[in-house]
Amino acid sequence: MDTPAGPVPRVRTRMLPSDRLGTALARLGATRHRYKVVPGLYCVGNPTPDSPVLVTANYKLTFDAVRTELSGQDAWLLVTDTRGINVWCAAGKNLFATHEIVLSVRNAQLDKVVAHRTLVLPQLGAPGVAAYRVKRECGFKVVWGPVRAADLPAFLADGFTATGKMRMVDFPLRERAVLIPVEIFLLWKLLAWVLPLSFLLSAIGPDVFSFSALWQRGVCAATATLVGILAGCAAVPLLLDRLPWRQFWPKGALTGCLAGLAAVLLLPLSGLVENVALLLWTTAVSSYLAMNFTGSTPYTSPSGVEAEMRRGIPLQAAAALAGLILWLAAPFLG
Template structure:
């Protein structure tokens, strides 16, 4: 989306200038105005675009459905056109954007589950279903549940929100699937990290997170997440040594 692209620098001053020049826009239109989506503003220096191309930037409404009304009013936006909403419906619409890329890692996850089960002596049997349910539950938390419950999960950090629900999920598996101690420890170390990582990805789809804030969250959380997941996998693979 535009907000994400602007924050990451791909919807930027240089990109706008490049597209204007590539399209040879000056020869196609008589005016010297270009309308950009309002949420693209963080990535664009309008004065720089005008200096380099001669085109004046006008920021349009938040939602595409308001473009016709915006043009009809002489390119003047009402308060409602400038108002950003991020309600439950908006968040649910974004779920496929988070879920589908995550599912692409399913073959890798299955391979890792097989490797861990062979290493800990569990073998390839129906018990794999429990491991797969555990993994898919963490994925669902990070790509669906966090998005739905976002305003009501305690804390501001997306990593924390995902980790918290992931930990609840990992602990709930103890009474449901009744794993042995080492599998439980592995689940507690790995599953919250999966949920936290996927929840962190959702920052790019929101309308209120900043690039600097997300980068800070990554710097603080990434080492702990990597360490936790790594130890969890090693515990599972080496568990037969302690049984």
């Protein structure tokens, strides 16, 4: 639509098949690092100079989440350049930040487009934005919107008033489950090295290199690795609110230990040393991968993540090394 600052693209509030395909690929991690829209000013419906201005990130999953909740609304969307990162993470990286908001307002010539001087920013962007500096540097007052885009219609209808529930951050099962595919998909490069290596190491024994052991023990080692991955990448997020402890590495260690016990009972191994080795390995793998979720949840903070890594990684490395040594030593001890 035409404005005093020039033409502004009008975007749909419904998802096309191409959008859904893009979402699926991003959720799998295939396009995650380049799934973004061009920063700038957009609109939905037929906004007027008095219509609200909603600020968001240029990560397309975030952009889609906002626009699809604005069906029937007339509003302006000011998309800042967060390098294709979501609002919460971008705020922590100083990308969804004061200087970017100010720059976006100036580049869009927003003062020519709207008659008011109010910006609605997502609450999760607050760590990166100093509202008083935005007002001082570009003349626009910051109003903090709700945590979730789904609450925007009610927030706008109630005169920019957020209820207590709109301010609360939760992490329900559906949102935890949607993180699983990308965590597993991103491991394929590492698995391309680890799985062949597990077969080769399994073949080492008193006969120097045994092809029968390569297959029998190799399958067991590869299975234990995959079990550890599923325990850390799937069981932990699905059971997050049921598992004890606040930190993630012990949660992953618990699921890895239980999954490892199930694996050694089912795998065709007869030696105690081999069983212990695989149990240590699955526990270490699960515990390490579980820590990937520290940045996806409201459970911890940057300093908390650092403290958890200092405590968990040495134990994970020790368990993995012990498991590897026992696995290599088992044929010679039999």
